[in-house]
Amino acid sequence: MLPYRLPSYVFGPKWFYGFDSIIELVAIIISILLVYYSYKCYKLTSEERFLYFSVSFFSLTLAFIMKVVGTLAIYLPMLRNSVIGNMVRGVSYAITVRGVNALTFLLYIFFMVLGFMMLFLIVSRLTWENKRVIALLMYLVVIATWLGAIHYQLFYLTTLALLCLIVWSYYTNYRDIKSKNALLVLFSFGILLLSHAFFIFVIYSRTIYVIAEITQLIGFLCLLIPFILIFKKKPKKHYKLVK
Secondary structure, three states: OHHHHHHOOOOOOOOHHHHHHHHHHHHHHHHHHHHHHHHHHHHHHHHEEEEEEEEHHHHHHHHHHHHHHHHHHHOHHHHHHHHHHHHHHHOOOOOOHHHHHHHHHHHHHHHHHHHHHHHHHHHHOOOOOHHHHHHHHHHHHHHHHHHHOOHHHHHHHHHHHHHHHHHHHHHHHHHHOHHHHHHHHHHEEEEEEHHHHHOOOOOOOHHHHHHHHHHHHHHHHHHHHHHHHHHHOOOOOOOOOOO
C-alpha cells in the first residue's frame, strides 16, 4: 500500500493534457544528454565531480520517465484495454490506472529529490567517502519522499529548499572564479528554482502549472549549454564548473 493512499496527480488544464508529457519527454532527452556530456567531461578531465553530475542527472532522468508514465496512464485510459493492459491485468487484478499513477508519482518524488540531493552533495564539496553524511542524506531523501506522498507541496518545498542551497553555492562559486560557464550554471539553476517555486502553487491555478513546466524545461536547456561548451573545448583539469 502507498502511504496515506497517495492520489493521482494531474494539475494541468485539459487543453494542456499531453503537452506536458511532451515537455517531460524533451526534459528526458536533455537529461540524457546531460548524463552523456557530464560523463564525457569526466573522461576528459578525470574530475570526479563530473562523474557525480552524471549520476545526479541520471536520477533526474528516471524521475521524468516516472512522471511521463504516470500522467500518460491518466491521459490515455484506453491503454487499459490494450494488449499490454490485458497482460497487466492477467498478472495482477490489483493494478489500476490510479495505482500506476500513484506509484510512478512516488518514484518521481524519490528520484527527483535524490537527484537534487546529489547535486547539493557535489556543490557542497562533500565526498562520497564520508559515509555518515551520505547515510544522513539518504535518510532525508526517504523522509522527503514520504512527506511528498502525503502532500505534493511538501515535495516541492523540499526541492525548492535544495535548489536554494544549490543556487547559493553556485553564486558563491561564480563570485570566486568569475567564469562564463559558472554564470551559466548559476543562471540555469536559478530558473529551475523559479520553476519549482511555481510548482508549489499549481493547486491554485492550472495556468501556473503550464508556466512551471515551461520554466523547468528552459532551465534544463540552459543547463545543457555549459556542459556542451566544456566538452567541445576538451578542457584540461583546471577547467571547472566549481572550484
